[in-house]
Structure formats: C-alpha cells, structure tokens
Amino acid sequence: MNLLAVSVNHHTAPVEIREALHLSTEEMKGLLADLRKDVFSEGFIISTCNRTELYGIPIQADYSYKELERFLLDRKPMLSVTDEHFQKFFSCSAINHVFRVAAGIDSLLIGDNQIFGQVKESFQLAESGQMAGVMLKRLFDSAIRVGKRSKTETLISEGAITVSYAAVQLIEKIFSALSKKNALVIGLGETGEIAAKHLRDKGIGKLTLTNRTYEKAEKLAEQLHASILPFSSFKDNLKDFDIIISATSSPELILTAEDIAKLAKKRGGNPTILSDIAIPRDISPEARKYDTFFYHDIDSLNIIVEQNMKKRKDEIPKVQQIIMEEMIDFFSWFNSLEIAPTIKSLRDHFEAIRMEEVKSQINRFAKEDQEKIEILTKRIINKILHHPTTTLRKTAENGVNSPEAIAKIAMLREMFDIKN
C-alpha cells in the first residue's frame, strides 16, 4: 500500500512552528483541492493546535516526502521549519500513526477527548472534498472504530488531566447534586474560562462570573447562561456560593485570611469549596484550618492530574492491542483486494453455487446426461466470468492496488458477498 504521510506535531516541533502550520477549516478545504489536482488520488488532512498532518496516496509512484513537505510549506511559509520537524510515515506505519492519533495516545494529553472529534471532522472534510475513495473510507471506518473502542474498552480517557477539570472532579467528590449548588468563578483567563465551562457541563445550579474586564465576563456569561458580579464588589456576595474557583493573574491574594474568616462566619456550618487554580495563589491557605472549608491550590490539584496521567499511561498497552487488532482487520481486507486472489475467489464462489445446484438436481437427469450437465454448467459459468476476469486483469496492468483496481474489486466483493 502506498499511503504516504508527513506530520509536524508536539513531538517534533515547538509551539510557534505548530501554530504557524495550523490550518483552519477553510485552509484545509483549499489544500485538499490543491492536493487533488496533481498530488494525491485520495487523501486527508488533520490539523489541530498540536499537529498538522497530510496523508494520501500519491498519483505519481515516485512522489517523495520532500515534495510533500515542500507542498505544505509553499502554502504555509515558515522559514524556520526544517526537515527535522517532520515525521514521515509510509504504508503500515502511516495507518498505525493515524490509529494512534484517533485513539488519543499520540496526543500531548494522553487520552485527549477532543482529538477524536477533530479526526472525524478531517475525514468528513476529505469525503466532502471528494478525496476519499474506497480505501480511505475503509481506513476512516477503522480509525473511528479504534477511537470508539479505546474509549469504551479501556480507561484511556478516564479522570481529569487538566487542573481546571481536576478542580471540578474534586467538587464532585464533595457535593452530590451540583444542580442545587451556586458557583462563582473569579478571573476569566484561559484556566478560569475552562473551569466555568466544566461547571456548566456538569450542570451547576447557578453560575456566576466575575472579572476585572467586565466585557469579557459579559461575553462568557452570555455563552454559559451565567450571571455576573462586578469585580470591585463581588466579595460582598461570597456567602451565597458553595463553590468558589479563583483563577486570576493577580500578584496579590484576592481572598485574604480576613476575607476567609468573614466568609466562615457568614457560611455557618455549610460546606464551601475554595479552589485556587491561579499562580501566584489567589486564596489565602488559611482557609484550610476551617472544618467546613475544602481548600485546594494548584499543587494539590496537580496531584490528581499526575495520578490520572499515570493511570492513562498504564492503559496504553490495551489501546495498542486494539490498534493491532484493527490493523490486522484492515490489512486482511486490503490484501483481499489483490487481483489474482479476487479472480480465484470469484471463480470459487460461482463454482460452489454451480456444484450445489447440480448436486440437488442431477438425479432428475438420466445417467448418460449427467456428464453433459456438468460440462454445460461449467461452460455457462466460464462464459459469465470471462468478461469480469479479463477486465480485472486489464485493470491490474495499470499498477498494483491502483485506486481503480481497489474500487472495482471492493465493489465486486461486496456485490457477490465474497469474504475470503
């Protein structure tokens, strides 16, 4: 199989290169159209914040990795990119790589859930751009199956592996019905925003946001159906919240020991979660000493992240086993697409039908006619198969596993339900 692939990813390139080579959906569509013109007969592109990858079956058999790299860099010029920044894959290794990506074990955050959706979108783009033939469609099916099986049959995506999500996971270990709880998120930088989104996803009862830049809070509040408190006066309402997550970039404490003491008094015996996911810290660690306060800073949340990451790493061998099974399945299918075995299978299939029918009817004929029946039915089968056989042989002359041959063979096998 002559599937060719190049990849610039977090293993090979720093973030500025990955950013520069990142392709938007529109750019991917354009690039696919260009690839289709004179590079690939079938192909697809995966582009996320951590990787940009081009896969395809070259029209010219001698098309090289270098040419494919040049093709990408011509459209996304980046002077500092060198050959070293590219990983190269061919045939079996390319299939293995795309399966690893779909399963999330090649991601920066192992078991990342987002990548599976992004891979699926890439496949859809290739199909809508008419860049997916019989072979790639089958590859897409297998890759999607790898992704799904990895999630359902292993624990590769279990547990929080970001500090924001770990904070929410911790909240779920304290409160049972989040729909009855009030949460406040202080600071809406990237971490705070993600934490707010996680809380909304978990069905928090009432979500309130506060941020120095009011407009930013307003925008996110609209998106998450949250309310807003002015940053200058949010402390007046602290007692109303069961969960307080702080993620500002303030160099000083946002909630001092004094604020915490006042809050403890006002909250009475009601449990309160204080998650400090800021560096430097926003909430005074004095909060720890109150019995009903559950205070966690970034260090304690990192313990959960590290534990979950280790567990995910332990699951990698199981995912690799799934990948192996799916690769065996894919290549069994692919190898069945060769011309000679297909012609033999086709003939065997027809011969089996002929023999079955002859066997069931042969006694209706006189002894002296039975041999003639054998000869006659064999001749009919030969005549029926003559044209398909010669057509397949001619197709093979255009090259082994050419897209045309694959398409014809796959259709033939499907129509006559030939599996071996």
Next chain:
Amino acid sequence: MKPLVDILNWILPLLYILCFGVYTWDFIKDVRRVTNAKRLFLFLTLLTHTVYLLARTAAFQHPPITNVFEIFTVLAFSISLSYFILELVTDVRGTGLFIIILSFLFQIISSVFIEDLVEVREILRSNLLGVHVFHALLGYSALTISAVYGFLYLQLYNELKHSTFGLIFERLPNLEILEKLSFYSAVIGLIFITGAIAIGTIWLPRAFPNFSMGDPKLIATSLVWLVYAIGITARLTGFWHGKKIVWFSIVGFLIALCSTIVTNFISKSFHSFY
C-alpha cells in the same frame, strides 16, 4: 434437616468471605465485569443464609434467637441484608466490603461456637419475643451500617482536607452521599429500636413478674435511643450537619456497642436469657 443446617453453618462464612473478596477486588481494581457480578454473589449468599435460618428454625422448633451465637448469625444476615437493600435503592456499590466484613466476623464466630439447642426455656419460644428481638437486631444492624458510613465519611473527608488522594478518594461516593447513607441508616435503626422498645414495654411486664424499669438492658437501649433521637432531630432541624452529625453516629454506635456488651455479658437481670 439437621445435616443441612450443619453444612450451611460452614458454607456461610465461606460465602461471606468470598463475597468480601469479590467486593474488595472490585474496590481495588474497579473491574466492570465484577461490579455487576458482586451484587448477584451477595444475593446468593443472602439466599443461602435465609435457607439456613429457616432450616434451623424448623430443625430445632424455635426461632434462632435462643443463644448469643444464634443472635450473631441473625445479626450477620440482617447487616448484609440491610446493606443489600441500601445498595439496590441508592446504587452506591463501592462500599460493600466495609459492611460485609462485619457479617463475616459475626458469622464465623457463630459458626464456630453455635450450639444445637432443642430444649430451650419456654419464654424463648414466644412469638412476641421473636418480633422484639428481630426489631432490635435490625435496628442495631442499621446503626452499625450508619457508623460504617460515618467512618468512611471521615476517611474521605481527611483525604480531601489533606490532599492525599488514594483509593478512598477514587472509589467512594462523594461526602454528601456518605452523609446521607449514614443518616438514613441511623433513621431506619432508630425506627426499629423504637419498635423493639415498644414491643418490649408491652410484653416484658406480662412475661416477667420480676420486671423492673431499672433493668440495665432497658436503660442502655433507652440511652442509645435518646442519643440517636437527639442526633437525628439536630440534623433534621439543620442544627448539625456534615462532620458533626457523622461523629454523632459513630459515638452513638460506640455507646450502643459498649452497652450491649455490658448488659449481655456482664450484668445479669430478668432480661438476660443466655
């Protein structure tokens, strides 16, 4: 019938320890297949225990409440049965090992020391006594479960407070659920204890001419009842919750345990049957 009783007497501790093993295996490894199988295993253990109790009653012509070790096997049964119902109702499956181990301990002591008494005091054949004792046992089983959940609450609370996230953190349900399980078990326990006291108050003066309100078992049970009644009222009125109420459950259980030991094994009165 007697051979069946003898066989089941030794099969039961084996089943409880296996059950404990399956629940422990699932707690440590979190294997999805075991998660469902363990409930079935507990059900089969309880079914076997039911057969044993019925066979014992039929074989010796009296309910199995005539000596301490018969009481122990009923206690083992009622603890696991209460847990099983709680697991079915709440679908909280990760806490069974902490409860089933108690059933195993009661059952193994019972299996080793139990006597086959055919001749028992006439008073012990009373049906009202049977209802009275079963109420008391179910009540104490529920209080035991309440204390176990209280203990688990404290373990998880400590892990959360000190950021030491181990198996307890991973496998146990959240603090609110543990508190609810502990509280509802205590409520159920109090209801049964109330039933036991009510039946006892009606029946005891009739059955015993030397009945006295100063009976140690009566005083101890009333004290336990009072402790739990105060705790439950405090929780219902919102006066206490969280760690405080959990401690209350644990202290209540310890009082119940101490008073049971004292009244059953040390002090003697008309209320002592064994």
